[in-house]
Amino acid sequence: MEFQLTEEQRLIQASAIDMVRRDIQPVLDAYPADQSLPKAAMHELFKTVAEMGLMAPRIPISAGGSGLKMLDYGLIFEALPAWFAISVMAQEVTAARIFAESTPEQQARFMPGLFSGKTIAGTATSEPGAGSDPRGLTTKMEIHGDTAVVNGRKLWVSNGSVADMLAVTCINGVDAKGRNTLMRIIVEPGIANVAIREIETVGLQQGHLSEAVFEDCEVPVENILSSGGDAARMLTVTWNGNRPLVGLAAAALTQKAFDLAVEHAGLRHQFGKPIAGHQLVQRNLADIETAILSSRLLSYYALDMIDRGERENGIAAMAKRHATKTCENAISLAMQVQGGMGITREAGLEQLWRDVRMLSVPDGTDDILTLIQGREITGLAAFR
Ligand SMILES: Cc1cc2nc3c(=O)[nH]c(=O)nc-3n(C[C@H](O)[C@H](O)[C@H](O)COP(=O)(O)OP(=O)(O)OC[C@H]3O[C@@H](n4cnc5c(N)ncnc54)[C@H](O)[C@@H]3O)c2cc1C
Structure with a gap:
């Protein structure tokens, strides 16, 4: 068992972080945080991430895609700002579905625009x-x-x-x-x-x-x-890949909240010392860190199972449900560490909290994911 990223994975992760800092965040910062981005800006961003293969990570290189391992895709995905990550996923998973369900003639018509990001x-x-x-x-x-x-x-x-x-x-x-x-x-x-x-x-x-x-x-x-064949099957196959990716988006939002909470806890003094020195504040920070790491590891594990061709339904469902539930709670704890500051717009935590709240709905609600895991455990479907 190996818990370290390979040298190549480290490079992938570092170049994704660099791309976001250099080419993506400045575009996002040029527009209001509470309004949808104009289409021209979306084209600009999609062009940037197309160069990293993010418009077709699940499509083989032989067919014009970038054929990334899901785990490597996940490492890039978690570096992206959450809403943009979900948008990239919607684009590339649509491309993957179209690719799987189309004739060679349709692929020739539809795929080039999707691969380049010119077609949203x-x-x-x-x-x-x-x-x-x-x-x-x-x-x-x-x-x-x-x-x-x-x-x-x-x-x-x-x-x-x-x-x-x-x-x-x-x-x-x-x-x-x-x-x-x-x-x-x-x-x-x-x-x-x-x-x-x-x-x-x-x-x-x-x-x-x-x-x-x-x-x-x-x-x-x-x-x-x-x-x-039946398009419902392709939905299920692709949702299994999406779920750990959404888990990583939740962990990435929580990491930002954690960093802000740790910084605040070191600076803020109450009862004669930094609040970071109070035991219950340390518990909150420890709980947040645990939520991040457990969500990341479960999500990486589920993506690695997909790469190894193993049956991943239960683990993918578990990864997303665990990540979205614990991370929503963890961001709320980070707000608590900041006291009154934590609930202000200015501190930036409330936006992370609102963003993570969105993630327990798409690609299987928490309840549906519980039932998928339950079906894996018992062999009995409890949906109807
Ligand atoms: C950020 C985001 C992106 C999205 N992107 C897309 C997209 O690109 N394309 C698209 O088509 N949709 C998209 N969706 C929609 C999403 O897939 C649905 O909202 C989701 O499948 C839940 O469906 P629903 O909202 O109709 O809730 P419902 O299915 O009506 O569920 C309502 C509640 O009942 C519970 N429930 C339902 N059935 C059961 C059961 N058998 N047992 C126990 N509880 C149950 C659910 O867990 C939930 O709490 C997106 C949603 C979000 C938030």
Whole structure:
């Protein structure tokens, strides 16, 4: 067993940190922290991270992707500011789904723009009536000659308002067990009739969580992705990769809170000494550090399992649930260490707290992740 990063992994991590400091953070700092970034800035950022292979880490080099190991991708991912990390993940996982579900002709059409980051993309699956249970979707695609007509309403589409391309998950039939089967279709908002609006949320506010309404939205049948079988399976496969990545985003937010709390505890004096010297403050700091390290290790472990081709469902679910729960609590503790300062806008901790709060919802809520782990332990599904 080896708990150290390899020399190559250290270099990957260092160059990611350098890229964020030099090319990403200055762009983010040029815009308000509580408003979504303009599309031109998103293009600039995607161009930067494309050079590190982040637009297609899960697609093999032989197919034009960067074929990163998931663990190496995770090391870069945790260096990115959280909302941008989620946006990058939405882009590259959409590319991975499109790649897996498309014909060679469709790949030739869609992949180059996705690989370079010139095409901004998102996956539209969740709906007002269906989130945790994608088999309950109602968005329909009907075929009339050369045209597919999409009708439905999607919610919480990451990158939605800046997307050039949406992979829209629709129902297309019923399987032998009577469950809806799913299929994806590419809708290009600049060309097709789709109404998109941003949804205001408590955190990750420079991102673009959106609603997309498709009303008799006409798309050429060539945009139907039908090569990968049931699109629900590809959702599950890709969610397993996303979960530890989200865990790392939670750990990275908490690391920032921890650093601020330690600094404050050393400077702030009460009862005649730095508060860092009081035992209960030390307990809070110890709990925060434990949350960060345990979240990181579990997330790395889950990503490494994926790289080794092992069955990772339970561990990936465990990593995300543990990270988002403990890190939300840990950031709250960091605020407590700062006392009255901790709850001010000025201190910067409240934004970390609002951001981490967002992470226990996507790619499986805490409850759904518990049930996935429970199913791995018992062999019994307790979802329905
Ligand atoms: C930052 C962010 C990014 C997102 N990005 C995307 C995206 O790009 N594309 C997209 O399509 N969606 C996206 N989503 C939406 C996300 O996938 C859904 O919000 C999520 O799947 C939960 O669905 P829901 O909100 O409808 O909640 P519901 O499924 O309605 O769940 C509500 C509550 O009931 C609980 N619950 C549900 N079923 C069970 C059960 N069987 N047992 C116990 N408890 C249960 C849940 O845990 C939850 O607490 C994103 C959300 C966020 C916050």
